[in-house]
């Protein structure tokens with residue numbers, strides 16, 4: 001494919017405003033790109049206008065997954081942008097626009113790599129499955145849906161095209177956002193014995209949870225400490241009433257040393273203990289994400305490093321990520337290696353004037369194509 005055509009695919013994707021919605025338009029666009037080839041296309045709707053898309057090329061051999069999210073974060077305050085966020089603008093060798101780095105350039109480069117392989121007229125020695133997901137930025141629920149429906153179950157390896165500056169991100173922390181709701185009985189505060197105070201058990205919960213979470217002192221060698229913060233607390237409605245409802249929220253960043261399952265059990269035990277003493281607490285999690293355990297010893301990670309050196313001519317490091325990705329969902333589908341590797345330095349992600357260097361994007365197109373080829377050969 002000509003460079004101009006590859007760049008057009010990127011700018012076309014950037015021109016679609018898929019800020020936390022409308023991923024269906026991205027799915028439409030990708031479907032058209034592949035429509036003249038004999039490939040397998042599945043569309044999986046999350047909700048109205050929000051569609052995941054799965055495109056598989058090749059009909060035999062090892063299956064490499066390419067993962068990209070179709071959504072972007074909101075543009076934010078437009079006065080801080082020097083260009084229109086959804087009018088991709090080429091300037092000084094860069095393309096500016098919301099999602100240029102995170103991660104429509106990764107998504108577009110994966111698509112270009114697949115189209116180039118299809119156009120090469122050579123027999124494909126393996127398969128690639130593009131998993132284009134909705135809602136990554138607000139809870140990875142597209143990837144969760146794709147995982148649940150089995151689209152990741154038969155993968156032999158997976159590359160997540162988030163911006164990594166062509167380093168290979170081999171691990172990241174998990175996240176547990178939780179809410180605890182407390183119920184009481186509202187009465188006049190002059191007769192508290194007739195009611196039930198919803199705030200007090202919540203305070204007990206906060207103290208017990210903090211103490212227990214603080215005892216998790218063992219560090220992951222790469223990701224460092226497990227952390228826990230009680231981040232919000234609210235309750236009651238009037239100074240002279242016994243409060244009948246209250247809630248708090250907490251944010252936990254997990255490491256493989258303390259897996260999410262263990263933490264759920266611990267938090268739920270605190271709730272159960274307090275409820276046994278008469279409290280009426282309920283805990284709810286908001287899109288928890290598991291960690292990506294260290295992948296640096298996998299063949300895929302080592303191969304990716306070499307392909308970066310060969311295709312881009314610079315060394316590539318194994319690095320750790322701070323934020324969760326769609327990997328947190330796909331990893332639950334089976335036992336295959338997952339790495340995060342993509343164009344873009346990530347310095348302008350979620351900020352005004354987000355950009356990608358055109359050369360980095362074009363490097364990404366070549367890199368993904370070569371990585372797929374080598375991956376297919378390595379598993380033969």
Ligand SMILES: [Zn+2]
Nearest residue numbers: 069102103162
């Ligand atoms: Zn992203």
